[in-house]
Amino acid sequence: MTTRTGDGSAGDVDYGAIGAGYSSYRRPDARIARFIAETLGDSRTVLNVGAGAGSYEGALRAVTAVEPSESMRAQRPTRLAPAIDAVAEDLPFADGEFDGAMTLFSVHQWLDVEAGLREMRRVTRGPVVVLTCDPDLVRDFWLYRYAPEVLDTEARRYPPIGQLTAALGGTSTIRTVPIPLDCTDGFNEAYYGRPEMLLDPAARQACSAWSFVDDRVRGHFDETLRHDLDSGAWDEEFGHLRSRPAYEGSLVIVRAVP
Numbered sequence: 540m541t542t543r544t545g546d547g548s549a550g551d552v553d554y555g556a557i558g559a560g561y562s563s564y565r566r567p568d569a570r571i572a573r574f575i576a577e578t579l580g581d582s583r584t585v586l587n588v589g590a591g592a593g594s595y596e597g598a599l600r601a602v603t604a605v606e607p608s609e610s611m612r613a614q615r616p617t618r619l620a621p622a623i624d625a626v627a628e629d630l631p632f633a634d635g636e637f638d639g640a641m642t643l644f645s646v647h648q649w650l651d652v653e654a655g656l657r658e659m660r661r662v663t664r665g666p667v668v669v670l671t672c673d674p675d676l677v678r679d680f681w682l683y684r685y686a687p688e689v690l691d692t693e694a695r696r697y698p699p700i701g702q703l704t705a706a707l708g709g710t711s712t713i714r715t716v717p718i719p720l721d722c723t724d725g726f727n728e729a730y731y732g733r734p735e736m737l738l739d740p741a742a743r744q745a746c747s748a749w750s751f752v753d754d755r756v757r758g759h760f761d762e763t764l765r766h767d768l769d770s771g772a773w774d775e776e777f778g779h780l781r782s783r784p785a786y787e788g789s790l791v792i793v794r795a796v797p
């Protein structure tokens with residue numbers, strides 16, 4: 540059983556409360572878009588589950604989007620088809636209806652990940668593609684120094700990769716997704732070389748993990764990061780990241796075929 544909020548949100552986050560600025564800070568990144576399109580291969584009809592505002596749909600041919608939150612559906616550009624109001628755990632489609640399926644930055648929010656992935660497998664003939672973070676790697680990032688509670692939250696929320704591949708069945712491949720230095724999709728690691736960006740509260744709000752911590756954690760983060768940027772301590776230790784063209788962190792793409 541999936542519980543829905545007033546906005547329709549069906550995961551562990553209420554996008555009616557935090558979703559308003561999502562599409563301004565979480566703009567699809569062209570390089571990550573190519574990576575996703577390549578992973579989907581020659582799938583023509585593609586299902587996008589937890590589609591949000593439609594990031595990464597633009598480059599694909601025939602997309603059917605599923606998104607439970609009204610606030611997120613409302614942020615979809617008019618050039619994209621409206622999203623269907625449904626949840627991963629109970630997809631309103633026939634067996635094998637799609638060539639391919641994807642779910643991007645979403646599985647960590649589902650109330651029943653295994654049921655949702657089994658549903659995706661059921662309605663898809665070809666590859667099911669999951670863009671997510673590896674919970675074993677999320678703490679290996681400088682942000683852990685300043686806001687460990689945020690990455691502890693992420694490590695707890697992201698399902699282990701083995702759980703995803705087991706639920707999908709068939710054969711899976713897992714690849715690390717390189718994050719470009721000027722990545723336009725503002726998830727936490729996208730700011731690996733631009734720490735100042737995370738001092739913007741609206742940028743943080745576009746990464747749902749920040750909604751799980753309190754003002755004390757946010758205040759401590761703000762104060763200690765500002766201090767280390769002003770003193771040069773951040774640059775001394777992590778400054779090499781400011782010019783690293785791409786970062787391989789916890790972002791991975793799983794591709795499962797039957």
Ligand SMILES: C[S@@+](CC[C@H](N)C(=O)[O-])C[C@H]1O[C@@H](n2cnc3c(N)ncnc32)[C@H](O)[C@@H]1O
Nearest residue numbers: 549550589590591594608611626627643645648
């Ligand atoms: C971080 S957003 C990602 C949106 C979009 N895929 C993107 O890459 O920008 C996560 C999305 O998953 C959706 N979601 C949460 N739980 C869900 C569920 N059980 N079934 C389908 N979608 C869900 C949320 O409403 C939200 O739009």
